[in-house]
Amino acid sequence: MNQFILKKGCTELLLFPHIVEFALKKSTTIQFNSLKTAATDPLRIYYIVDGKFEWIIDEQHYILYPGDLAIILPGQLLGGEKDFLDIGTVTWLHIELDQLAHTGKMVPGRWSSLSENESRTIGKILVLNHVPVLPKLKEAGVLFHQIQQELFGLEIGYTTRINQLLDELLILIARQLTRLNNSRRDFPQTFLKLEQTLRENLSHQWTVEEMAALVGLGTTAFSEKVKNYTGFSPLNYLINIRISEAIKLLKQLDVNVTKIALNVGFYSSQHFATTFKKLTGYTPREFRKKNIPNN
Template identity: 25%
Template sequence: MDEQPEAFSYGEAPDLYVEYRRRSEPFTMAEDHYHDYYEIYYMLSGQRVYFIRDRSYSVEQGDLIFINKHELHKTMQAGDSAHERVILHFDDAVLARLAGDRADFLLAPFRQQSNLIRLPSQALMPAEQAIRRLVSEIGQRQEGYELVPGCVLIELLLTVSRHLIQHGQPPLHIATPMHVKISEVIRYINAHYEEPLRLGTLAERFFISPYYLSRMFKEMSGFTFSDYIVLTRVKEAQRLLRETDLSITDVAAAVGFDNFSHFGKTFKKITHVSPREYRKQYG
């Protein structure tokens, strides 16, 4: 593995995409990140903190992270900056092509309360072997290597889905009391994004000082309090534009923007298209 480049990839999202990366320098995802396809993250070595939806996870070697479509997520440094990971991206069309009418069964890992799944050694060993074979095939690009990513994706999903049937859902991540408190704040924001949400008001509601809430919110999630609210509102606006016939003005109001012009500018800044252009993509 040491002889391989520090990074290489195969394919392009939302179709089947695989990326291997090894880092030795400190790194935290800079972009505000969510997408309309699935992601599997596998930690080959090292440690990371991964914030997903409403809680943060301490990710260690051998851990699998399953991120559903449209889930806000961000990785951050934990301890030693050196780490090595593989990600796989794919959408429903890819899975339907590869798995046919068993696609829904293979999506079981994305429906768990916990995004982190830590397999026991007897299940982890074949999963890691498959992932390392995938990395080797993409890195060396020998004749026929293009056949491997789809096979490994199905093998990995099948291994984890069978494990869940036999052993049930993994336990929720055990966090510190303060992390539990911040998760409660984030869940409140996720449920009340259409309402006025101010740092002081939520700090009072959850019995935390505004300064401490602001600092711990950033430390745990990687987002500032205000950035998280804006992203949540824009993400919900995207859903309404895709799935309803509400006017763009009504969508803006429904997700908590009281200024239509500000909504349009914010939406375009985050998604790089206007609300009208976004709706046309899904029309």
């Protein structure tokens, strides 16, 4: 395997403006300052082919071994522990996404065939479940190798294939992240983690797909598990949390009702009032008055 470094603008990458860098590098000697700590805008993905690498990612120390995959989100810092690239072989891709917000909203760009929903879910997983190093992910190595073969083989359909392989890489990473974050044995614990995530992002319009993906299950299995465990469908459980949080805010006088509605994830104060009244018999304003009669 010959080493190469392709950068945006070079002939090979003309058809792939979203690929900022694609490289395979063998280091046989240490070159000082070859990997200084820096943050970049593209999403960076590194796969270790051989050797042992000591990196600082997002201010945490990691040792990477062959088969490990590192994912550095836009804006996160990456550097060698001693500012240089250790001896060994590593391959990487820097991909420019149209958007990957800190809220998890991801828009990959026109090249990707991921649906809007899938992109959003993968983005959420990348941001919320983020673990920078996925150990022993040989499948990722295979994908890197295939992308390389397509890019240098130039056989018919290679542009489509490469973009598909990039999608595949994103899907593989998302799935692996959810597996790593969930034991798949302890549902109560997994569900508690999900609940915390939901509470931290309560104003987001969660879909069942997104919630299921975060715990690494398909939507049918997820809905069934949640129903069994909590007694509610996932969306009803979410309403349950929204109303509980709303009640707490209603009992504090300084927040207005419309703001509460939006904060806890209702579309509008009307939507909030209807749901609230159906469950409690009170409108939010009546409820507030009843509970804090002095004001």
